[in-house]
Amino acid sequence: MLHMFRHRRFTVDILDKDADPLAKAIEPPPTETPEERASRLAREAEAQRRSDAIDEEINRQKQEMKKAPKPVRVLLLGQSESGKSTTLKNFQLMNSPKAFRHERASWRAVVQLNIVRSVRLILETLTEAYEGSSTPTPSSPIEARVPSPTPTAITAELLRLRMRLLPLQQVEEVLLRKLTPAGSAEFEATHLSPINGTPYRTFRGSSTQISGNGKFKEITINSTAQWKIAFGKLVAAARDSFDSAADIDFEDPNDPGVVLNACADDIVRLWHDKTVRQLLEAQRLRLEDMSGFFLDSVERITALRYVPTDDDILRARLKTVGVSEHKFTLRAGNVLSHDWRVFDVGGARSLRAAWAPYFDDLDAIIFLAPISGFDEALAEDPTINKLEDSILLWKHLVSNPLLKNTQMVLFLNKIDILKAKLRARIRFCDFVVSYGTRPNDYDSIANYLKKKFGSLYKQTHQGDARVFYCHCTVMTDAQTTQSILINVKDMVLRQNLVASSLV
Ligand SMILES: Nc1nc2c(ncn2[C@@H]2O[C@H](COP(=O)(O)OP(=O)(O)OP(=O)(O)O)[C@@H](O)[C@H]2O)c(=O)[nH]1
Numbered sequence: 001m002l003h004m005f006r007h008r009r010f011t012v013d014i015l016d017k018d019a020d021p022l023a024k025a026i027e028p029p030p031t032e033t034p035e036e037r038a039s040r041l042a043r044e045a046e047a048q049r050r051s052d053a054i055d056e057e058i059n060r061q062k063q064e065m066k067k068a069p070k071p072v073r074v075l076l077l078g079q080s081e082s083g084k085s086t087t088l089k090n091f092q093l094m095n096s097p098k099a100f101r102h103e104r105a106s107w108r109a110v111v112q113l114n115i116v117r118s119v120r121l122i123l124e125t126l127t128e129a130y131e132g133s134s135t136p137t138p139s140s141p142i143e144a145r146v147p148s149p150t151p152t153a154i155t156a157e158l159l160r161l162r163m164r165l166l167p168l169q170q171v172e173e174v175l176l177r178k179l180t181p182a183g184s185a186e187f188e189a190t191h192l193s194p195i196n197g198t199p200y201r202t203f204r205g206s207s208t209q210i211s212g213n214g215k216f217k218e219i220t221i222n223s224t225a226q227w228k229i230a231f232g233k234l235v236a237a238a239r240d241s242f243d244s245a246a247d248i249d250f251e252d253p254n255d256p257g258v259v260l261n262a263c264a265d266d267i268v269r270l271w272h273d274k275t276v277r278q279l280l281e282a283q284r285l286r287l288e289d290m291s292g293f294f295l296d297s298v299e300r301i302t303a304l305r306y307v308p309t310d311d312d313i314l315r316a317r318l319k320t321v322g323v324s325e326h327k328f329t330l331r332a333g334n335v336l337s338h339d340w341r342v343f344d345v346g347g348a349r350s351l352r353a354a355w356a357p358y359f360d361d362l363d364a365i366i367f368l369a370p371i372s373g374f375d376e377a378l379a380e381d382p383t384i385n386k387l388e389d390s391i392l393l394w395k396h397l398v399s400n401p402l403l404k405n406t407q408m409v410l411f412l413n414k415i416d417i418l419k420a421k422l423r424a425r426i427r428f429c430d431f432v433v434s435y436g437t438r439p440n441d442y443d444s445i446a447n448y449l450k451k452k453f454g455s456l457y458k459q460t461h462q463g464d465a466r467v468f469y470c471h472c473t474v475m476t477d478a479q480t481t482q483s484i485l486i487n488v489k490d491m492v493l494r495q496n497l498v499a500s501s502l503v
């Protein structure tokens, strides 16, 4: 302010003083004595000194700000269901466990919705088989090992079970209404088709067997913050922690958990029914490998006082449509502290155009390739193999000039499902022709894929001193994931410090 004042005074000096009332007001009085003049000059000198000190401090702070490291920006990328949001959850669990656990009530509803979805999938498959409308499996090099049960194999007991489980349709409605307010555009986007709707189909290409779930829509969420607020009604009181079951309003008679609890025995019966298992196998529907699979924990999850565990939250499936962000501060030693921003975007094909604006000023991309998807198709396009889509996406990203200075980290994810598929004798070479006659075991396949992704990276990063980082991951396993994420954080931070010439 003093600075401005001085400046103004200087300006008015060269103007016509008589015309400027301010200049006139601050002019020394014509009757000023020599003592008064000396005192005024001393005051002005002191004001000048203080003003200079302030300017100096402002400049010093500006320089400091220039030197301080910018926030580390990390973007999670990969196709839909690759595990991006699960990675973000792991970051949250690691850096702000209290906030992560504070959201148990919201995740409780998502887990309930996931279980209802699995039941509905089975019921739809059952209905198709009963009505004899299930898609005949076309001839292909890979024959179905289990013949599909005939409509007559569907017993009266199974049909009664189907009837008794119809109320779950209402549960789905209630949960969806809670998730997205009725009438909003999002509600339409998330509404699932009726229980006897379009059948789930299994597709086969010439060299690729693929499966897609056509019109079986997923629950989608536009903003994590908003949908969590929508579950406020399940919260009896705002507390610091959700570790206490008392935080969920279990007495609410409209709680969807009540109907789920009443249906629990029937759900278990349905899931363990021999004909149902035979039907699913004939249709090559491996529910246990699908996102949001909880049918092996029905009793626990349908208990009236069910509260999701950390593990349940990591397994719960909610498709991302908007962008989520997680901010945290990482302390390196006692001196340095770094702000981090991790961005999670939707991986569905129609949402990928929204990725590019995040490429600017990015420190690292964590790319998730769910390698268990070698025998699956994209939900959005049943003609595209998931693994092929991941490889093409990776190729595009590593050759993008905007990302030439961005550290790329590759997670070959869902290796637990890959191992389960190999145990079930599904052959990798039946879907990836170039794999040839190599052994159908986990190590050989993981090595083959590391080389495949690695060679695409090296093609476009020749002469780059940076190491190619690749990890095999199970994002639903918090323990192993956290040590990998700590490694990645250290590495990205080191690169960031080198880039900002602090070390
Ligand atoms: N078994 C297993 N499941 C996983 C793994 N990683 C993620 N999942 C599950 O896969 C599902 C999909 O994961 P998300 O993190 O929602 O996938 P996404 O990449 O965010 O998908 P979009 O939001 O559609 O782009 C969730 O139910 C996760 O719990 C894994 O390594 N193993």
Ligand SMILES: [Mg+2]
Pocket (backbone or CB within 6 Å): 084, 085, 086, 318, 319, 320, 344, 345, 346, 347
């Ligand atoms: Mg997501």
